[in-house]
Amino acid sequence: MKTSGLNYRHLYFFWIVAKEGGVTRAAERLGLAVQTISMQLSALELSIGKQLLEPQGRRLVPTEAGRLAFSYCEQIFLLGDQLQDALDEAEAGKMRLTVGISDSLPKLIAFRLLQATQTMSKQVRLVCMEDEFENLLADLALGKLDVVLTDRTVRAGGSLKVFSHLLGESDMKLFGVPRLADKYRGNFPASLHHAPLLVPTRNNALRGRIDTWLVQHKVRAEIAGEFEDNAMLNTFGRNGMGLFFAPSALAHDIEDQLGAVLVGDAPELREHFYAISNERKIRHPAIEAIISTVHSGLFAH
Structure with a gap:
């Protein structure tokens, strides 16, 4: 099986240094020696053949290649955390639902929709992120979110392959x-x-x-x-x-x-309310519970 040859420990150190803006602060955060992190950063840059960080005043900032690498690190280590959480929750008989909530959506509507997940036979752990609509769609496409709740539909012919489901x-x-x-x-x-x-x-x-x-x-x-x-x-x-x-x-x-x-x-x-997903057919049990609640008359007045 072909592998990338990347040392993910080195990659993780790069990610922390880029987030902290310097080796010293990263070393303090990780509880390691400055020399240890510097050596592993050098080894990473040598293995990929590109400089990833450069000095800017008193800080270290990503180069153009470093910014690209950093964007991948954000996805890699977020998914790694989600994997560990998912495994722990599955072992405990729980389910995780990561939801993006558009800043324009009435929060009481979001609560009403998500309240349906709390009556399921399997306990649901909600992780709710609020942001602008376009940012949430990007996170959905990257797999950071299971669903986006919003008050608008996705424009047809867009570059992102996501699907709008009218809730009510x-x-x-x-x-x-x-x-x-x-x-x-x-x-x-x-x-x-x-x-x-x-x-x-x-x-x-x-x-x-x-x-x-x-x-x-x-x-x-x-x-x-x-x-x-x-x-x-x-x-x-x-x-x-x-x-x-x-x-x-x-x-x-x-x-x-x-x-x-x-x-x-x-x-x-x-006003219309939508669930945006990566799937044309909803498969996540918690999202199915939301849709079922809507069909039972959530928006009836």
């Missing part, structure tokens, strides 16, 4: 703290003229639908804030900076957790 949809309602709700509830939605609104940024699909809804109802509201992160939007809404839209499926949670009350219904506005 919910119509929207407008909420606000009681002070604002009392002021703008009457004669809704015409009452929203000059009302302060908190909305997603324009790279969010829902934002375009909100803008269209305002135009259709001939409302010229004041945009008090635009947010990429849905949790941040809700925080500002909870503190009375403006009115905000949320899925009707979360109406009770919005009132209980954010202290916001209903201003009016916007049934023409709908």
